[in-house]
Amino acid sequence: VSGARLPVLVIGTGYGGSVAALRLAQAGVDVHMVEMGMAWDTPGPDGKVFCNTLEPDHRSYWLRTRTKAPLNYFLGLPIDRDIPRHTGILDAEEFGGITVYQGRGVGGGSLVNGGMAVTPRRENFGAVLPSVDPAEMYGVYYPRANAELGVGTVDPDWFDSTECYRYARVGRKHAQRSGFPFVFVPDVYDWDHMEREAAGTAPKSALAGEILYGNNHGKKSLQQTYLARARATGRVSVSPLHRVVSVAPAGGGGYTVVAEQLDTGGAVTATKTVTADRVFFAAGSVGTSKLLVTLKATGALPLLNDEVGRGWGDNGNVMCGRANHLWDPTGRLQSAIPCAGIDNWAAGGAFAEVAPLPTGIETYASFYLTITANPHRARFSWNAAAGRVELDWRTAWKQPSIDMARTIFDRINAKEGTIYRTDLFGVYKIWGDHLTYHPLGGAVLGRATDHYGRLTAYPGLYVIDGALIPGNTTVNPFVTITALAERNIEKIIATDL
Numbered sequence: 080v081s082g083a084r085l086p087v088l089v090i091g092t093g094y095g096g097s098v099a100a101l102r103l104a105q106a107g108v109d110v111h112m113v114e115m116g117m118a119w120d121t122p123g124p125d126g127k128v129f130c131n132t133l134e135p136d137h138r139s140y141w142l143r144t145r146t147k148a149p150l151n152y153f154l155g156l157p158i159d160r161d162i163p164r165h166t167g168i169l170d171a172e173e174f175g176g177i178t179v180y181q182g183r184g185v186g187g188g189s190l191v192n193g194g195m196a197v198t199p200r201r202e203n204f205g206a207v208l209p210s211v212d213p214a215e216m217y218g219v220y221y222p223r224a225n226a227e228l229g230v231g232t233v234d235p236d237w238f239d240s241t242e243c244y245r246y247a248r249v250g251r252k253h254a255q256r257s258g259f260p261f262v263f264v265p266d267v268y269d270w271d272h273m274e275r276e277a278a279g280t281a282p283k284s285a286l287a288g289e290i291l292y293g294n295n296h297g298k299k300s301l302q303q304t305y306l307a308r309a310r311a312t313g314r315v316s317v318s319p320l321h322r323v324v325s326v327a328p329a330g331g332g333g334y335t336v337v338a339e340q341l342d343t344g345g346a347v348t349a350t351k352t353v354t355a356d357r358v359f360f361a362a363g364s365v366g367t368s369k370l371l372v373t374l375k376a377t378g379a380l381p382l383l384n385d386e387v388g389r390g391w392g393d394n395g396n397v398m399c400g401r402a403n404h405l406w407d408p409t410g411r412l413q414s415a416i417p418c419a420g421i422d423n424w425a426a427g428g429a430f431a432e433v434a435p436l437p438t439g440i441e442t443y444a445s446f447y448l449t450i451t452a453n454p455h456r457a458r459f460s461w462n463a464a465a466g467r468v469e470l471d472w473r474t475a476w477k478q479p480s481i482d483m484a485r486t487i488f489d490r491i492n493a494k495e496g497t498i499y500r501t502d503l504f505g506v507y508k509i510w511g512d513h514l515t516y517h518p519l520g521g522a523v524l525g526r527a528t529d530h531y532g533r534l535t536a537y538p539g540l541y542v543i544d545g546a547l548i549p550g551n552t553t554v555n556p557f558v559t560i561t562a563l564a565e566r567n568i569e570k571i572i573a574t575d576l
């Protein structure tokens with residue numbers, strides 16, 4: 080409601096924002112959440128809330144007239160197609176040297192991601208969050224995050240027998256024959272539901288190729304976990320299709336927050352102003368960084384420190400495919416939810432997930448998303464002439480990631496007598512090095528903020544999302560984002576309220 084005075088306003092409804100909302104509400108505080116994307120709670124014309132990965136329609140992309148599939152070629156042919164411009168669920172946000180994929184809607188990235196819920200190995204944690212005590216994270220906050228998110232692992236017996244993980248078993252065989260440790264990757268997908276999908280007794284989602292544009296069944300997104308519990312307190316309200324554009328100190332204390340209401344074509348239909356005693360930036364690494372850099376540069380929050388916008392990384396994401404022999408089919412039916420990985424972090428700086436290619440046809444391809452220890456960090460800055468925030472990442476900075484991924488796949492190819500696929504990212508292009516799914520940093524803990532995410536120049540302003548994490552988590556990031564948010568909000572509730 081325009082003109083209202085709120086105790087707490089949370090910008091964004093992803094992992095960081097949802098943790099903050101639940102814990103503040105449980106502490107007796109009323110919370111209002113503002114989300115630029117749609118609510119994703121209403122079925123479309125086909126009776127489904129989310130559209131299929133193989134049939135992208137208006138629901139698929141955030142304000143684009145053509146899809147921008149991460150894997151954009153098949154057999155050397157481009158697969159993108161025209162779509163109506165709409166406030167769809169997946170944003171492929173283009174910066175100079177990289178396309179950053181992000182979820183848009185109530186639930187943030189949890190709506191579109193693979194649900195892979197991985198806790199970093201404890202020996203790697205010092206590189207993930209150097210200023211945080213590992214004992215408290217591994218003793219309290221990682222277990223709390225895993226429990227609330229509903230993390231589970233595939234039943235190994237079912238894994239060994241089901242057609243839909245043939246591709247992952249091929250991945251295991253090749254990893255083990257080359258001497259790499261193979262690991263099961265936990266996920267928030269409901270594994271019992273997936274077994275029932277395979278048995279034909281539950282509606283298909285993972286087994287119908289749903290993933291990038293949302294899952295209609297089975298996946299425990301934040302809508303089913305943190306946000307459901309937050310709403311059940313009766314203290315949390317959400318405004319979808321509202322984009323925060325300004326936060327500035329208010330005359331009588333607190334902060335004036337300006338939000339633009341959007342229609343589903345992306346046009347601004349109203350501008351609303353509220354005052355909040357406390358504001359949590361939870362717009363994701365890119366969203367929070369863009370807001371803070373803009374607000375500092377344009378004079379709304381001039382006292383933010385010079386670390387704002389710095390320390391951004393891509394979690395070392397790089398993709399590739401391998402062409403298997405005809406005796407290694409990967410299966411026509413592939414679960415869209417990955418469940419297996421190859422861990423070469425210690426020796427080669429690479430953790431590769433065996434990813435599906437749920438095309439419905441036999442491809443004889445193994446496909447991988449590899450997370451690497453890429454050392455490059457980029458910076459967001461305000462371009463006054465263009466009136467927008469830019470990121471100085473360069474495509475060439477992916478080379479260390481490619482080299483690290485090759486420590487796994489060159490060896491497997493040599494052992495198996497196989498080659499890389501060259502038809503998945505262009506015409507004769509091996510590496511998917513133009514994108515990330517895992518933006519991290521831009522308001523790094525202990526640098527842009529204090530050790531709990533406080534923007535100390537402005538009491539009552541906090542960062543509580545992936546922007547806090549300095550560019551890499553060694554594994555998929557959302558469990559770490561959630562656990563860090565749990566740690567920080569507990570401290571903030573105990574000391575600041």
Ligand code: FDA
Nearest residue numbers: 091093094095115187188192195323363366545555556557
């Ligand atoms: P998150 O991005 O989740 O939420 C931010 C929210 O703020 C969004 O809903 C956004 O619309 C909103 N927002 C932004 N600016 C705003 C503004 N100005 N006003 C109002 N609202 C605003 N991770 C993982 O661990 N395992 C996995 O399997 C995967 N897989 C994966 C696949 C794909 C396709 C993607 C795109 C991402 C993943 N990820 C992943 C990454 C994971 O989803 C991501 O790290 C988290 O969602 C980040 O959580 P945050 O809370 O930081 O922000």
